[in-house]
Structure formats: C-alpha cells, structure tokens
Amino acid sequence: QEQYFFFRGRAEEAKRDLLKGERQLRFLMGIEATDGRIIRPVDDPTMARVDFDWYDILAETLTRTPEIRRQKWRVKEQEISLMAAKNNLLPQLDGVALQRFLGLGDELWRADSNQLPFAADGSQAFENMTDGDYQEWRLALEFSMPIGNRQAKLAVRNSQWNLAKAKAVLEDLELELSHSLTDAVQNLDASYQLMSTAAMQGLSAKKQVDALRAQFQEGSVTLDFLLDAQRRLSDAQVAFYRSLMQYNLSIVEVHYRKGSLAEYCGVLMQEGEWPQKAYWDAKIRARQRDASYYLNYGYTRPKVISRGKVAEDGLDASFDPMASTPLFEPSDSSEPTPADTENLELLPGGPTEVPDVDPADTPGSPADAKTLESVLKVETVSAETPTNASDPVVTASSSEAFDWGALEIK
Incomplete structure (x- = not known):
C-alpha cells in the first residue's frame, strides 16, 4: 500500500508540473489561462x-x-x-571666383533719390551699388596645408x-x-x-x-x-x-x-514591396x-x-x-x-565524436533486443529527409546500442 501511494504521488506531481508548463506556454502565446483544453505537442520527439x-x-x-x-x-x-x-591629411587646393558690386557714398540710403556719384556731396551708397558702376572680380587658387598636420x-x-x-x-x-x-x-x-x-x-x-x-x-x-x-x-x-x-x-x-x-x-521571412x-x-x-x-x-x-x-x-x-x-x-x-x-x-x-555503446560490451544487456517486451512506450520514429546540403544529416547507424524498432514507446 505504501508503494501504491508513492507511485500515486509521483503521478500527481508530474501532472501538476505538466499543467504548470502548459500555463506558461499560454502566457507566452498571449491567450487565456484556461479554456477547458490542454495544449500538447503534435510532433513526437x-x-x-x-x-x-x-x-x-x-x-x-x-x-x-x-x-x-x-x-x-x-x-x-x-x-x-x-x-x-586619412583624407584630411591631404593638402587643400581651392579654386576661387568672386564678383562684387560696391556701394560708395556719403550716406547709406534715404527716401529721395538724387542720382549723385559717390564723390559728390550727399551721394547714397545704396543707389551707387544698384547702378552697377563700381564692380570688382577675383579669380584665384588657394593652397593650404597645416604645418605638421597634428590635428x-x-x-x-x-x-x-x-x-x-x-x-x-x-x-x-x-x-x-x-x-x-x-x-x-x-x-x-x-x-x-x-x-x-x-x-x-x-x-x-x-x-x-x-x-x-x-x-x-x-x-x-x-x-x-x-x-x-x-x-x-x-x-x-x-x-x-x-x-x-x-x-x-x-x-x-x-x-x-x-x-x-x-x-x-519553420519561420521564414520575406521582404515585402517598397x-x-x-x-x-x-x-x-x-x-x-x-x-x-x-x-x-x-x-x-x-x-x-x-x-x-x-x-x-x-x-x-x-x-x-x-x-x-x-x-x-x-x-x-x-x-x-x-x-x-x-x-x-x-x-x-x-x-x-562520442563513441557509441556496444550492447555486447555492456554487462547485463540483452543479446537480442527484438525478443524483449519493452516497457518504454514510444511510437515509431520517423527521420525527416534533409532538403538541402546545409540541413543536418539524420542517420540511423547500424552499430547502435539497441534496436529502436523493438521499443513500443507511446
């Protein structure tokens, strides 16, 4: 009777942990905590x-x-x-072109226009500048190179x-x-x-x-x-x-x-239209x-x-x-x-590479696993075929420690 209650307690504890993990998954998915159903994986491990x-x-x-x-x-x-x-280490050579209109006169600007040249008394600088009689221009090449280029x-x-x-x-x-x-x-x-x-x-x-x-x-x-x-x-x-x-x-x-x-x-991403x-x-x-x-x-x-x-x-x-x-x-x-x-x-x-376990070298291992009734209830295993060269290669070696097909695991 003590063994019975021991196994019963283990089963109840496992069920509690299972429901707790299912609620955590619901929280990550953003859905309600309980809806009368239990989420379980579709694929077998x-x-x-x-x-x-x-x-x-x-x-x-x-x-x-x-x-x-x-x-x-x-x-x-x-x-x-x-x-x-590094480009700042190069010397700087600039081509300069300049044209300016000069405004000369006794006064900067006033309301009445007298059209006097700048040498006359009462001439206006703004009028002389807009007339365009006094201009200057400049064409030059400027070369600059800091001594030492420390900066x-x-x-x-x-x-x-x-x-x-x-x-x-x-x-x-x-x-x-x-x-x-x-x-x-x-x-x-x-x-x-x-x-x-x-x-x-x-x-x-x-x-x-x-x-x-x-x-x-x-x-x-x-x-x-x-x-x-x-x-x-x-x-x-x-x-x-x-x-x-x-x-x-x-x-x-x-x-x-x-x-x-x-x-x-199984999550693939694709760029949409711009x-x-x-x-x-x-x-x-x-x-x-x-x-x-x-x-x-x-x-x-x-x-x-x-x-x-x-x-x-x-x-x-x-x-x-x-x-x-x-x-x-x-x-x-x-x-x-x-x-x-x-x-x-x-x-x-x-x-x-970790060497495989040979059943012949293991003490107490069965000589033929196919003759045993397995208590490990696991369904048949299916290996996915890789779709390209970079996918992992899933192989079933003939030197495995036991025959997986002999296990009736559920």
Missing part, C-alpha cells in the same frame, strides 16, 4: 541520431549569427571613419584605435561563438549517449521485473522484491524520457548557436551614378562585408560570405583586409 558537419556549421555560425553581422557593420563604420580621417594625424590615430578595438571585439565574439558551438555539439553527442544508456537501463529493469514476477507467482520471492523492481523500472522510464527531452533540446541549441533557429522552427517613392528614388540614383565619373581619391577603401540577404535554407555554394577580419589571426597591415571564411583555421579542441 525524435530519437534518431542527428549529425552536423563541423566545418559547415562553423562557417554558417560566422556568417548568419546576428551578433557577428552587427559587429561587422561596426567594423565597416570604423573603416569609413578612418578613410575620412589630422591625431584624428587618424584615433580612428585607427577605434578600428582596432572593433576588430578585437569581432575576434573575441567569433572565439566565443566557436566555443559555444563546440559545447552545443558535444552536448548533443553526450545527450544521445545518455538517452541510449537510459533506454538500455529500462530494458534491463523490465527484464528484472518479468523475472521477479515469475518468481513471485511461484512463491520463491516476496512481494517487496517485486515492488522494489517496479519502482526502479518507473525511475528508469522517467530517466529515459528526461534524456529524450534533453536530446531534443540539444538539437535546438545547436540551431540557435549557428543562427538557424527560426528556420528550424513604396513607389522608393523605386523612383532608386531610379534617380541609378541615373546619377551612370552619368557620373568615379574618382578614387582616397588612401584606402573599406572592403565589402555584405552582398545582400542570406538564404534562409542554408548556405549556398555560389554565395560569397561576408568578408571579415581573419579569425584569431591579427593583421599587421594598416589597410583592413577581409577574411576568407571558406578557408578558416579552426582552434584545436573542436567537437569530438
């Missing part, structure tokens, strides 16, 4: 092994992550500021310091994201191994319960041993489902780290650029860091990723040079 190519997801992380893209635009801004500061050089040094700071922040951000992605991939492999171990534990617990039940029916063991085995079987079931949940959360974490979480959740005024302005700008002559008068030019929107279905082989500072490699050149993200050198200590 996947149990298939998901493998990501490390080089592909690292390049995708350094290309699609919003933090990286935002910092690259800051580097672009500092490069433009440095270009403007301009100080501005250049300040811009160089800001650019170096922005690049250092970008390198630190790339390093941090690469470590976070490594942790996510290793956590994914470890979660799968823990799920496999929990499933094998459940199979072993089920086998022990069946054996003790047969012995109890024969009268060779007491009821206490059977109830204790059933309790361990219940704990194994809970551990399996928790590890299954953690494994699916690990898949989500990898997509979050590499910037494809919205696509993984107002007609924007198309008119773009046409005017295009005509102006076509009729103008491009003059490259600056010392340096910032490199291109964006070539348009990034495809949401993954990386395209023909798409040139945004240029950036070389990853983890300081540059001695004063000119900012973009990095080639296709040939990145990875830090040592990348993701390591």
